[in-house]
Amino acid sequence: MARAFAPGNISCVFKVIPHADPARMHSLGMGFTVKEGVEVTVSEQDETEVLFNGERINFPTVRAVVNRLIQNSGLIGIKVDIISPLPLGCGFGLSGAAALATAYAINELLTLHKNSEKLAMTAHIAEVENRTGLGDVCSQYHGGCLVKLKEGSPLTADRLPIAEQPIYYRYFGPIQTSEVLGNREQTLRINRAADVALNVLQTLTHAKSSHELFNACFAVSKQFSIESGLLSDARVIDTIARIEAEGGVASMIMLGNGVFSTYPFEEATETRLVHNPARLK
Missing domain, CATH: 3.30.70.890 (GHMP kinase, C-terminal domain)
Structure with missing residues (x-):
């Protein structure tokens, strides 16, 4: 079992930077992280299952992270238990937070030895592919009040x-x-x-x-x-x-x-x- 936390993020301004490569598609803009977020606990089990505050949920972005990180590991599935006081779909970047925390936790659980930047990119790509976000993972990866002005670099930001x-x-x-x-x-x-x-x-x-x-x-x-x-x-x-x-x-x-x-x-x-x-x- 392994556990990770990622903060919620409030986006204030965003610009869509389209690209055929999900690793290059992202957003520019400004936003900030907040005290609350998601706590994710992962453990091995026979099939992948995602829970949000105790209830099973269809969460393709999180499943994409799981599938990418457990491939070639020999594992069949991962249980992802997400706990958050914040609501889904209301602008707190919870899909990005859940994806990022899941990546950190699985890396720890399976001793994958991936650095935090690679894990953040895994979460970012999952967000882009599932159209659940473009810039939250960057903010949650850095923390603070951030402005993103560099096109073509999804994880680059300056802290205000x-x-x-x-x-x-x-x-x-x-x-x-x-x-x-x-x-x-x-x-x-x-x-x-x-x-x-x-x-x-x-x-x-x-x-x-x-x-x-x-x-x-x-x-x-x-x-x-x-x-x-x-x-x-x-x-x-x-x-x-x-x-x-x-x-x-x-x-x-x-x-x-x-x-x-x-x-x-x-x-x-x-x-x-x-x-x-x-x-x-």
Whole structure:
């Protein structure tokens, strides 16, 4: 038996970088990891089985990681037990977190001697192939508030000097990442909006205080959510407006019908921006 943890990730801005090779397809953008995530326990058994909070689940991204790592091992299957307080499909990057933690845990269980970068790429490729994400694994591999500006390098990111701090969120329901990534027209609109956002992110200097820099990131994220057409749920729009009316900053969680803020708003759940990356437990 082996166990690993990977943090949840909130994406604020993303641009799809398409490529025929899943190892080269990824996203640019900005996001940050949070205190909660997934804890994955793996053990050998006769067939591969994936559980999420105790219930069997169809999780192709995790199965892809399992299949890739156990090939040539002689094993028939792996039990993957995923525990998380965060919801699937609501923008916390749980598919990436589960894939990455599963890769770390299987590497430990089977003594594969693969380094963390190779394991992260295995998880990233599984995400791309199953259209469940493009950039979460990179953020979860590094930890912290990250900006990704280098095209063609899925695991390259720069950490912004933003302090660990409380984050408040409320989600209203899921958005299927695969449906968004599979919609060419919507992807084009997202990428046009992302180009504007990325240009602004490049101009943000480290001379700003952590507070000023994070507020600027919120402004970029909110504008991106509007210009991309992703901000369409009335509940999300109204919640952001209420927070701003009270002097706070807020934006939409990508991709989920949810709101995140540094301001403790009504019916919000508290988490924390953290710098900790995925790791063995």
